[in-house]
Amino acid sequence: MTATATPAVGRTTERAGGGALAGTGVLLRFDLRRDRVRVPVWLAALTLGTLWVAAAFPQLYPTAAERQAAAATMNSPAGLAFTGPAHYLSDYYYGSMLSHQMLGFMVIMVGIMSVLMVARHTRTEEETGRAELVRAAVVGRHAQLAAALILTVAVNIALALLLTLSLGSLGIGGVTWAGSLLYGAAHAAAGITFAGVAAVTVQITEHSRGASGMGLAVVGAAYLVRAAGDSAGSGLSWASPIGWAQQTFAYLDNHWWPLLLNLAAAAALAALGFALSTRRDLGAGLRAARRGRPEASRALTTPLGFALRLHRGMLIGFAVGMLVLGMSYGPFLADVETKLQSVEVLKEALAQLGGATFVDSFIAMIMTLLAVVAAIYVVIATLRPRSEESSGRAEPVLATGLSRAGWLGSHLAVALVGGPVMILLAGLALAATGAPTVDESGLFWEIIAAAAAYIPALWVTAGLAVALVGWFPRASALAWLVVVYAGVVGYFGTILRFPGWMSNLSPFGHIPRIPVEGFSWTPLLVLTAIAAGLIALGLYGFRRRDLETK
Amino acid sequence: MTTAIAISGLVKTFGSTRALDGLDLTVNTGEVHGFLGPNGAGKSTTIRVLLGILRADSGSVTMLGGDPWADAVALHPRLAYVPGDVELWPGLTGGEAIDLLGRLRGGLDRRRRDELIERFDLDPSKKGRTYSKGNRQKVAIVAALAFEAELLLLDEPTAGLDPLMEVVFQDVIGEAKAAGRTVLLSSHILAQVEKLADRVSIIRLGKIVQSGTLAEMRHLTRTTIEADTAGRVTGLEQLPGVHDAEVGDGRVRFAVDGAHLDGAIRHLSGFGIRALTSHPPTLEELMLRHYGDELAAEHAAEHQGTRQAVRK
Ligand SMILES: Nc1ncnc2c1ncn2[C@@H]1O[C@H](COP(=O)(O)OP(=O)(O)O)[C@@H](O)[C@H]1O
Numbered sequence: 001m002t003a004t005a006t007p008a009v010g011r012t013t014e015r016a017g018g019g020a021l022a023g024t025g026v027l028l029r030f031d032l033r034r035d036r037v038r039v040p041v042w043l044a045a046l047t048l049g050t051l052w053v054a055a056a057f058p059q060l061y062p063t064a065a066e067r068q069a070a071a072a073t074m075n076s077p078a079g080l081a082f083t084g085p086a087h088y089l090s091d092y093y094y095g096s097m098l099s100h101q102m103l104g105f106m107v108i109m110v111g112i113m114s115v116l117m118v119a120r121h122t123r124t125e126e127e128t129g130r131a132e133l134v135r136a137a138v139v140g141r142h143a144q145l146a147a148a149l150i151l152t153v154a155v156n157i158a159l160a161l162l163l164t165l166s167l168g169s170l171g172i173g174g175v176t177w178a179g180s181l182l183y184g185a186a187h188a189a190a191g192i193t194f195a196g197v198a199a200v201t202v203q204i205t206e207h208s209r210g211a212s213g214m215g216l217a218v219v220g221a222a223y224l225v226r227a228a229g230d231s232a233g234s235g236l237s238w239a240s241p242i243g244w245a246q247q248t249f250a251y252l253d254n255h256w257w258p259l260l261l262n263l264a265a266a267a268a269l270a271a272l273g274f275a276l277s278t279r280r281d282l283g284a285g286l287r288a289a290r291r292g293r294p295e296a297s298r299a300l301t302t303p304l305g306f307a308l309r310l311h312r313g314m315l316i317g318f319a320v321g322m323l324v325l326g327m328s329y330g331p332f333l334a335d336v337e338t339k340l341q342s343v344e345v346l347k348e349a350l351a352q353l354g355g356a357t358f359v360d361s362f363i364a365m366i367m368t369l370l371a372v373v374a375a376i377y378v379v380i381a382t383l384r385p386r387s388e389e390s391s392g393r394a395e396p397v398l399a400t401g402l403s404r405a406g407w408l409g410s411h412l413a414v415a416l417v418g419g420p421v422m423i424l425l426a427g428l429a430l431a432a433t434g435a436p437t438v439d440e441s442g443l444f445w446e447i448i449a450a451a452a453a454y455i456p457a458l459w460v461t462a463g464l465a466v467a468l469v470g471w472f473p474r475a476s477a478l479a480w481l482v483v484v485y486a487g488v489v490g491y492f493g494t495i496l497r498f499p500g501w502m503s504n505l506s507p508f509g510h511i512p513r514i515p516v517e518g519f520s521w522t523p524l525l526v527l528t529a530i531a532a533g534l535i536a537l538g539l540y541g542f543r544r545r546d547l548e549t550k
Numbered sequence: 551m552t553t554a555i556a557i558s559g560l561v562k563t564f565g566s567t568r569a570l571d572g573l574d575l576t577v578n579t580g581e582v583h584g585f586l587g588p589n590g591a592g593k594s595t596t597i598r599v600l601l602g603i604l605r606a607d608s609g610s611v612t613m614l615g616g617d618p619w620a621d622a623v624a625l626h627p628r629l630a631y632v633p634g635d636v637e638l639w640p641g642l643t644g645g646e647a648i649d650l651l652g653r654l655r656g657g658l659d660r661r662r663r664d665e666l667i668e669r670f671d672l673d674p675s676k677k678g679r680t681y682s683k684g685n686r687q688k689v690a691i692v693a694a695l696a697f698e699a700e701l702l703l704l705d706e707p708t709a710g711l712d713p714l715m716e717v718v719f720q721d722v723i724g725e726a727k728a729a730g731r732t733v734l735l736s737s738h739i740l741a742q743v744e745k746l747a748d749r750v751s752i753i754r755l756g757k758i759v760q761s762g763t764l765a766e767m768r769h770l771t772r773t774t775i776e777a778d779t780a781g782r783v784t785g786l787e788q789l790p791g792v793h794d795a796e797v798g799d800g801r802v803r804f805a806v807d808g809a810h811l812d813g814a815i816r817h818l819s820g821f822g823i824r825a826l827t828s829h830p831p832t833l834e835e836l837m838l839r840h841y842g843d844e845l846a847a848e849h850a851a852e853h854q855g856t857r858q859a860v861r862k
């Protein structure tokens with residue numbers, strides 16, 4: 001692959017004829033070639049995911065009464081925070097249902113795709129030095145960013161077409177062709193806005209990881225802003241590119257003009273990106289690299305201190321994120337209690353749950369999602385030694401007096417302690433901001449207990465990841481399946497009413513849903529034992545295999 | 551203990567690639583041992599087996615009296631390693647990386663560290679991501695030499711250094727040798743090993759093809775002689791061991807096998823030598839003698855391969 005990775009830019013000399021954009025076409029074809037697997041996978045996953053949900057709606061809610069009940073369930077600050085603006089509920093048919101429940105969530109995915117794609121073809125290239133090779137050939141200053149943006153825009157448009165054609169031809173009630181066209185376009189417009197965001201963030205730091213991290217943080221912030229706006233019914237949703245996409249009310253009112261905001265923002269951001277790129281050197285960031293200590297502190301040179309240092313940025317970033325997430329849901333607890341009690345249908349459902357309050361089930365639901373976010377951290381942290389290994393940085397360390405088990409174990413220790421810290425921080429933030437507003441004694445500690453109950457599932461996640469690192473290092477990214485599966489079951493399980501066995505496949509499905517369910521030791525102890533077994537297995541495997549070398 | 555490293559019949563495969571194919575290597579305590587071979591010959595693989603990073607498929611390996619795989623943790627504090635391709639942590643400074651590697655090994659000599667940083671002209675407060683290849687290499691060299699290791703395993707340690715720094719490096723290795731340390735120095739840069747090594751082993755396709763002192767090896771090969779003489783040299787071609795003779799008026803040039811050097815010079819002196827230069831074979835010639843034809847054939851094949859890959 002690498003032998004063929006440098007495009008034959010020289011050939012375009014005559015055709016391109018100089019200028020800052022010279023060679024864009026060649027680079028574009030080259031980028032497309034490098035993404036020939038990635039792009040189809042993204043497009044297929046996003047389209048099929050949407051189709052799956054859309055096709056399930058008529059079976060789940062066959063009657064008008066059931067759709068009415070679904071709308072009533074959604075009509076709470078919490079429900080709206082998870083989905084979209086309340087106006088969709090005014091005529092809750094399959095189309096508006098799809099737009100309401102799926103658009104916000106899917107646009108996050110499209111945003112992630114767009115940010116990663118732009119970062120990959122610009123900053124990553126510079127970081128590895130390949131850009132230098134390309135730029136030394138006759139390629140204009142702006143060609144690399146231009147090619148990356150054109151590619152990303154094209155992929156977003158392709159997604160829009162796929163969604164339109166596939167949804168339109170489903171023939172489901174309320175899923176009209178006009179609505180489908182706008183529904184697809186809303187995805188693309190939001191994705192293009194986030195590509196613009198990435199065009200700016202890749203100029204700021206020298207590191208592609210930092211650049212995509214900043215871009216993804218903007219995607220997350222856009223979601224939180226619209227969640228806050230939609231749940232309060234305030235105009236705050238208009239401050240978010242994801243909000244704009246949802247304000248089209250595809251399948252309901254079919255307004256096209258909010259997407260103009262997306263496109264205008266995208267154009268402005270891209271222009272800013274191009275302007276910033278002229279103010280820095282190739283390979284450099286706008287933020288100059290700082291100098292550091294010429295000598296190591298005592299703490300750094302112990303195995304655990306060293307691991308902590310490598311994990312520090314991610315630990316702090318996630319900890320702040322978990323606090324923000326917990327705090328952003330806390331204020332809803334009081335709302336849930338007051339507003340939901342009045343909904344007739346829910347009272348029945350509640351009776352079936354056997355004495356649980358709305359607040360309790362809301363907490364249990366939030367906690368599932370917080371646990372999935374904590375699991376993302378656990379997987380990142382547990383796979384960190386793997387990236388140390390494949391980048392060649394583990395080799396000199398393992399040639400010192402540090403044993404393999406000691407090295408891998410110190411990274412694992414960070415994951416095993418860090419994961420629980422994350423879920424507890426989120427629980428604490430939720431409890432501190434939510435419990436005092438609700439008239440239910442002991443709720444604070446119940447929330448903490450609900451959070452703590454997920455710790456064994458996080459350990460199993462770490463165990464699976466380390467077992468993969470120990471035995472199947474090339475396949476260690478499969479650890480992400482645990483998170484994806486838990487996320488899909490956690491998010492869609494409620495919308496699509498999955499059967500019980502599906503959640504039992506995930507370690508997260510065995511955690512008692514406190515405070516709806518009571519605390520129970522058995523599953524927690526069993527999961528902890530499984531985690532211990534997997535960890536022992538992983539360490540054993542790692543000690544007896546070849547280190548992968550560059 | 552007089553052998554620092556004893557390897558016999560070492561085999562290591564990666565899938566269908568036989569990286570080491572029955573390798574035998576002996577490194578005596580206190581010597582600088584040159585480990586020579588072209589790219590892909592198996593030098594790094596051998597060193598990684600010695601570090602316990604890779605596990606041997608078969609063969610016996612003893613290093614500093616222990617088993618490099620089973621006793622890795624016990625052996626490592628006694629040795630230092632400079633990888634061929636040094637990767638540093640982007641967020642750690644060079645100084646931090648040096649201290650980290652040194653202390654994880656069990657301590658480093660502060661004065662020696664500072665002295666080496668000075669000699670290699672390294673800025674220890676820059677972040678890893680801002681170092682050039684040569685500077686990353688310097689970080690690894692300083693980390694390896696800043697403590698008293700019994701054994702230095704150096705895998706093409708000067709690949710990225712400029713000539714000035716290479717001189718510093720040779721001085722430093724010379725000092726290590728004087729202090730009685732054992733050095734295994736791998737390289738495909740022949741001149742460097744020539745200056746430092748007591749003995750060399752030449753590896754090719756995972757096997758040692760030749761091993762011994764440079765003097766022994768030179769004995770086995772031809773020396774080139776150029777001489778100005780008073781009269782025209784005759785009868786040179788008939789002498790045993792003389793090859794490629796070019797005889798001019800008062801000037802002669804020929805190659806002679808090590809064993810027949812004496813006879814050739816005797817014969818020459820009969821014609822009144824005015825000036826004489828002799829070129830001992832370089833290691834390059836040693837290697838080319840050994841498998842020059844195969845090398846040439848392989849190069850051609852490789853080039854073909856690349857061209858095909860590009861066309862695909
Ligand atoms: N991890 C690996 N996986 C597969 N093949 C490898 C690996 N490491 C080395 N090789 C192969 O083994 C042979 C010897 O490689 P190496 O020891 O790196 O050679 P040298 O250091 O002498 O250049 C080469 O053909 C190389 O491609």
Ligand SMILES: [Mg+2]
Pocket residue numbers: 590593594595634705706
């Ligand atoms: Mg090598």
